[in-house]
Amino acid sequence: MSAKDNALQFSIKTGSPESLRCDCIVAGVFDHRKLSASARILDKASGGLISNALKSGDMDGRSGSTLLLRDLPDIAASRVLLVGMGKQEDLSEKSYRDAIAAAVKAVSNTASTNAVITLNELKVGKRHSGWTTAQAAIVTGEALYRFDRMKSKQEGQIGKLNRINFIATDAAAKGLKQGLAIAHGMTLARDLGNTPSNVCTPTYLGKKAKELAKTYGFKCKVMDKAACEKLGMGSFLSVAKGSDKPPMFIELHHNGGKKGDKPVVLVGKAITFDAGGISLKPPGDMDEMNYDMSGGGAVLGAFRAIGELGLKLNVVGLVPSCENLPDAHANKPGDIVTSMSGQTIEILNTDAEGRLILCDALTYAERFKPAAVVDLATLTGACVIALGSHPSALYANDEKLAQSLEKAADNAWDRVWRMPLWDEYQEQLKSNLADMANIGGRAGGSITAACFLSRFAKNYSWAHLDIAGTAYRSGRDKKGSTGRPVPLLVQFLIEWEGKS
Ligand code: BES
Ligand code: MN
Ligand code: ZN
Numbered sequence: 001m002s003a004k005d006n007a008l009q010f011s012i013k014t015g016s017p018e019s020l021r022c023d024c025i026v027a028g029v030f031d032h033r034k035l036s037a038s039a040r041i042l043d044k045a046s047g048g049l050i051s052n053a054l055k056s057g058d059m060d061g062r063s064g065s066t067l068l069l070r071d072l073p074d075i076a077a078s079r080v081l082l083v084g085m086g087k088q089e090d091l092s093e094k095s096y097r098d099a100i101a102a103a104v105k106a107v108s109n110t111a112s113t114n115a116v117i118t119l120n121e122l123k124v125g126k127r128h129s130g131w132t133t134a135q136a137a138i139v140t141g142e143a144l145y146r147f148d149r150m151k152s153k154q155e156g157q158i159g160k161l162n163r164i165n166f167i168a169t170d171a172a173a174k175g176l177k178q179g180l181a182i183a184h185g186m187t188l189a190r191d192l193g194n195t196p197s198n199v200c201t202p203t204y205l206g207k208k209a210k211e212l213a214k215t216y217g218f219k220c221k222v223m224d225k226a227a228c229e230k231l232g233m234g235s236f237l238s239v240a241k242g243s244d245k246p247p248m249f250i251e252l253h254h255n256g257g258k259k260g261d262k263p264v265v266l267v268g269k270a271i272t273f274d275a276g277g278i279s280l281k282p283p284g285d286m287d288e289m290n291y292d293m294s295g296g297g298a299v300l301g302a303f304r305a306i307g308e309l310g311l312k313l314n315v316v317g318l319v320p321s322c323e324n325l326p327d328a329h330a331n332k333p334g335d336i337v338t339s340m341s342g343q344t345i346e347i348l349n350t351d352a353e354g355r356l357i358l359c360d361a362l363t364y365a366e367r368f369k370p371a372a373v374v375d376l377a378t379l380t381g382a383c384v385i386a387l388g389s390h391p392s393a394l395y396a397n398d399e400k401l402a403q404s405l406e407k408a409a410d411n412a413w414d415r416v417w418r419m420p421l422w423d424e425y426q427e428q429l430k431s432n433l434a435d436m437a438n439i440g441g442r443a444g445g446s447i448t449a450a451c452f453l454s455r456f457a458k459n460y461s462w463a464h465l466d467i468a469g470t471a472y473r474s475g476r477d478k479k480g481s482t483g484r485p486v487p488l489l490v491q492f493l494i495e496w497e498g499k500s
Contacts, residue, residue, distance in 0.1 A: 007162050008141070008144060008162055008163075008164070009162060009163045009164070010137055010140070010163075010164050010165070010166070010176060010180055011163075011164075011165050011166075011176075012133075012165065012166055012167075012168050012172050012173055012176055013116050013165040013166070013167060013168065014168040016041060017038045017041045017042050017045075017116070017118060017167070018041055018042055018045035018046075018074060018075050018076065019076050020076055020077060020116050020165075021076040021077065022076070022077045022078075022112075022114050022115060022116045022165065023077070023078050023079060023110070023111070023112035023113055023114050023115060024077060024078065024079040024080070024081055024107050024110060024112040024114075024115040024116075025038075025042070025075075025077035025079070025080055025081070025115070025116045025118065026080075026081045026083060026103045026107065026115060026116065026117045026118060026119060027039035027042055027080065027081070027082060027083070027118050027119075028082075028083055028084075028085045028099070028118070028119050028122055029054065029059065029061040029082045029083065029084055029085065030061045030084075030085050030086065030087065030088040030091075031060070031061045031062060031063075031084075031085075031086055031087045031088070032060065032061060033051070033054040033055070033059075033060055033061055034061060034088055035050070035051070036085070036118070036119075036121070036122060037118075037121060038118035038121060038167065039082065039118075042072070042075055042080055045074045045075055046072040046073055046074055046075050047073065047074070049069070049072050049073070050069070050072075050080070050082065053067065053069060053082075054067075054082075059082055059084060060084070061084045061085065061086070062084045062086065063084050063085060063086030063095050063098065063099065064084055064098060064099070064102055065083075065084035066081060066082065066083050066084065066102060066103065066106045067081070067082040068080075068081050068082075068106065068110065069081075069082070077116065078112075079110060079112065081103060081106055081107055081115075083099050083102060083103045083106075083119065084099070085099050085119075085122065091122060091123065091124050091125070092124070092125060093124060093125060093127070093135075093413055096119070096122065096124045096132065096135065097135060097139050097413065099119060100117070100119055100135070100136050100139040100140060100143070101139050101142070101143045103117060103119065104117075104139070104140050104143040104144060104161075104164075105143055107161055108143075108144060108161040111160070112160075112161055113160045113161060113162060113163065114161070114162070114163035114164070114165070115161060115163070115164055115165065116165045116166075116167065117136060117140070117164060117165065117166050117167070118166075118167040119132075119136060120132045120133040120136045120166045120167060120169060120172065120175075121167050121169055128170075128171060129169035129170045129171045129172060129175065130170075130171030130172070130174050130175035130178075131175060131411070132169070132175070133166050133169065133171070133172040133175030133176050133179060134175035134176065134178050134179030134182070135179065135413060136166055136179065137164075137166070137175070137176055137179030137180050137182075137183055138179045138182050138183050138186070138413075138487060140164055140183070141180075141183030141184075141186060141187060142183070142186065142483070144161065145186075145187060145190060147190065147191065147194040147480065149191075149195075150195075150196065177309070178309065178490075178491075178494060180308075181304075181305040181308040181309045181490065182305055182412070182486060182487050182490050182491070184304055184305060184308060185301035185302055185303075185304045185305035185308075185483070185486040185490060186301060186482075186483030186484075186486045186487065187301075187483065188212075188297075188300060188301045188304045189294070189297040189298050189300065189301030189481060189483045189486050190297075190301075190480070190481040190482070190483045191481075192205070192208065192293065192296075192297035192300060192301075192481075193290075193291050193293070193294050193297050193471065193472055193480075193481025193483075194480055194481050195290075196290050197272045197273035197289075197290040197323070200272055200290065200293065201245050201272055201323075202245060202246065202247050202248035202270070202272055202321035202322055202323070203245070203246060203248060204272075205248065205250060205270055205272070205293065205296060205297075205300070205319065205321050206222035206248040206250055206321070208300060209222060209250045209252055209300060209303075209317075209319070210222065212252070212300060212303055212304060212307065213252060215307065216254070216303070216304070216306075216307025216308070217307070218252050218253055218254050218303065218307065219252070219253035219255065220250070220251065220252050220253070221250075221251040222248050222249070222250050222251070223248070223249040223250075223251065224246060224247070224248065224249075225237065225240065225246055225247055227249070228247065228249050228360075231340060231360075231364065232338075232340045233249070233320075233339075233340045233360040233364070234337050234338045234339060234340065234360075235337050235338070235339040235340065235345060235356045235357070235359050235360050236249070236320050236322070236340075236356065236357045236359075236360040236361070238331050238335070238337040238347070238356065239271075239277070239322055239324055239331065239350075239353045239356050239357055240322035240323070240357075241327075241329045241330065241331075242277055242278075242323070242324060242325045242326065242327040242329055242330030242331060242350075243322060243323035243324070243325045243327065244327075245272070245322070245323050247320075247321060247322035248321045248322075249318070249319070249320050249321070249361070249364075250270075250296070250317070250318070250319035250320075250321065251316070251317070251318055251319075252299075252300075252303055252316065252317035252318075252319075253314070253315070253316055253317075254303065254306050254307065254311070254313075254314065254315040254316075254317075255314055256306070256310060256311050256312045256313055256314065256315070257312055257313040257314040257500070258314075261313065261314050261371075261500070262314070262368075262369055262370060262371035263313075263314035263315055263316045263368050263370055263371065264313065264314070264315050264316070264370065264371055264372050264373075264374070264493065264496060265315075265316040265317075265318060265365045265368055265370040265372070265373040265374070266299045266302060266315065266316070266317050266318070266373075266374055266375075266376070266489060267295075267299070267317075267318045267319075267320075267358060267361045267362060267365060267373060267374070267375035267376070268294075268295035268296035268297070268298055268299035268300075268317070268318070268319045268375070268376050268377070269292070269293070269294075269295035269296060269320070269354045269357060269358055269375070269376070269377035269378065269379065270292075270293035270295060270296025270297070270319045270320065270321035270322075271289075271292040271293055271321070271322065271323065271324050271353060271354060271357070272290065272292070272293045272321060272322070272323055273289055273290055273292065273323045273324070273325070274289040274292040274323075274324045274351070274353065274354075275289065275323075275324060275325050275326060276324065276326070276350065276351035277324050277325065277326055277330050277331055277350030277351060277353060278326050278330050278331065278332050278333060278350045279333060279349045279350040279351040280326050280351075281351060285474065287479075288472070288474060288479055291378060291471060291472040291479075291481060292324075292354070292378050293321065294376075294378050294467060294471035294472060294481060295319075295375070295376040295377040295378060295467060295471070296319035296320075296321055297471075297481070298376055298467070298471070298483075298484070298485055298486050298489065299317045299318075299319050299376070299489075300317070300319070301483060301486040302317070302486050302489040302490055302493070303315070303317050305486065305490040306490070306493060309490075309494070311493055311494065311497050312497055313493065313496060313497050313500060315493065316365070316368050316370070318361045318364065318365060319361075320357040320358065320360065320361045322357065324350070324351070324353040326350075330350065331347050331350045331353075332347075332350070333347065333348055333349060333350060334346070334347070334348070335347045336433060336434045337356075339359050339360055339363065339456070340359075340360040340363040340364065341359070341360075341363040341456055343359075343435045343436065343455065343456070344434040344435045344436075345359075345434055345435065345436055345437070345438050346431040346433050346434035346436070346437045346438065347438050348431075348437050348438060348439050349438065349439045352438045352439045352449070354377050354378070354379045354380075354449070355379065355438060355449055355452045355453055356438060358375055358377060358453055358456075359452070359453065359455075359456040360456075361375070362375065362453060362456040362457050362462075363456055365460070366459055366460065369460075370460050370461075371461070372398070372401050372460070372461045372462070372463070373457060373460055373461070373462045373463070374401075374405070374462075374463045374464075374465065374489070374492075375453065375462075375463075375464050375465070376392075376464075376465045376467050376485060376489075377464070377465070377466065377467065377468075378466075378467055378468045378471050378472075379446065379449050379450075379464075379466045379467075379468055380445045380446040380449045380466055380468055381445070381468060382442075382444070382445025382446045382449075383445075383446035383466040383468045383469055384468050384469040385445075386419075386446055387417055387469055388469055389469040389470060389473070390415065390469075390470070391409075391415045391416050391417040391469075391470070392409075392414075392415075392416045392417075392465045392466060392467045392469070392470045392484070392485055392488070393416070393417060393419045393446050393450075393465065393466040394406065394409075394416040394417060394418050394419060394463065394464075394465055395418075395419050395421050395447075395450040395453075395454075395463065395464040395465075395466075396418075396421070396462065396463035396464070397421065397454060397457060397458075397461065397462050397463075398461040398462065398463070400461075401461050401462070401463050402418060402463060404492060404495065404496070405463055405465075405488070405492055406418065407495065408488055408491040408492035408494075408495050409485075409488045409491075409492075411491050411495070412487035412488050412490070412491035412492075413487070414470075414484050414485050414486075414487035414488040414491070416465065416485075416488065419446065419447060419450065419466075420447060421447070421450055421451060421454055425440070425444055425447050425448055425451050426451050426454075428440030428441055428443070428444070428448045428451075429448060429451060429452055436452065436455065438452065440452070446466050446468075449466070450464050450466065465485060465488075467484065467485055470482060470484045470485065471484055471485075
């Protein structure tokens with residue numbers, strides 16, 4: 001969506017490495033100066049200058065190291081960047097991705113405007129060549145991403161690198177297409193996440209959804225407060241009424257499948273700012289709560305990728321969006337609201353608002369007779385304490401769906417960790433005044449939040465991803481959206497399309 005992202009061009013290059021005319025060619029070197037296939041060809045063509053440089057001790061192939069050589073004789077590229085890959089026998093997914101990121105950053109620090117990356121020829125664990133190329137595109141997109149629209153002067157990319165080529169392999173073209181769509185979806189999710197809450201409001205998200213719909217031919221409906229009232233979304237609207245920014249409930253439809261094929265429904269939490277409400281959060285990291293719309297942002301990001309790939313299946317996206325602020329109209333601890341399902345909820349803590357907006361969206365999802373519903377939400381701080389920032393927490397009421405998501409997460413390298421949804425935990429949600437309370441105490445906070453949602457997802461196959469630790473990075477000058485779990489969602493849908 002951003003200009004820069006559109007300016008990045010990716011393609012596949014065929015031909016022998018020494019003959020590829022470009023500003024920089026990137027080749028891998030393994031531990032103890034062992035050359036990759038492309039590096040070997042470049043070395044031979046240049047009369048051994050690469051091995052000489054390695055012998056001199058400038059680089060030994062250790063993972064993460066790089067060495068830039070210029071103007072090598074009989075090599076069409078102006079520069080050769082050698083990238084350390086570590087031990088050849090155990091080139092892991094992580095080292096491979098780290099090496100691509102290091103390479104792209106090193107090239108972008110030169111004056112190169114284009115590059116040929118040959119690293120996708122390498123064997124990574126048990127992965128096939130489509131995987132290595134898809135991941136190369138995803139990681140390159142991630143590494144070159146900048147968000148500077150809020151700066152008075154746009155810096156753009158470090159250098160001017162905007163054309164990336166990967167080397168041809170068996171499945172490179174297919175991998176590139178999928179990787180690129182994922183990268184584009186991540187960029188949209190990151191842009192939305194990084195846009196501050198005074199700009200990225202529920203109305204703004206609604207507008208973005210309509211733009212997406214226009215570009216890719218989705219059906220799109222953005223429901224306002226009155227429409228949600230008519231539907232009886234008492235729980236969602238109770239959160240929204242603490243803010244003067246109007247709530248929006250976004251509904252997107254991609255009808256790529258057969259008419260009557262049951263859709264996959266994606267539901268994303270989009271609290272554009274979470275101050276906690278009357279149960280106000282401490283000021284510490286409150287600024288980061290503009291990322292509390294990341295679930296909804298990921299749904300829009302996934303839709304961009306779905307549209308670009310033209311997936312042959314039916315997908316519905318639901319994004320309930322509002323702010324959670326303290327105000328004279330805001331929910332108060334002890335208030336009891338009636339959800340769209342008819343179940344009543346005692347709001348013991350107004351900061352547990354994500355589940356209050358999701359529960360009505362989950363009830364609304366029933367009308368689409370879904371084959372599966374997957375919701376994503378920056379739902380609990382407890383999830384970050386339990387799992388840190390590497391996996392998203394996965395909950396499901398259906399084993400098969402859980403396994404499909406676990407497989408897609410592994411394939412997309414956007415990993416999840418399965419968590420329990422046992423009945424024992426449900427007891428923590430007891431209320432003597434209403435059907436349930438909206439919090440279950442400190443113990444197992446991510447689990448009891450999922451248990452709460454499960455009560456609204458009884459009529460279909462459902463999974464929930466708590467993405468509080470994975471959707472964005474924290475820190476004063478390091479914070480930023482990661483675009484997760486767009487890779488997982490898109491991979492899951494690609495694999496679903498393959499099965500149906
Ligand atoms: N949006 C937060 C969860 C969150 C916290 C995400 C930190 C990322 C980082 C959510 O609405 C929330 O406030 N949850 C409460 C629930 C509690 C009151 C039961 C939490 O986790 O503290
Ligand atoms: Mn909250
Ligand atoms: Zn929240």
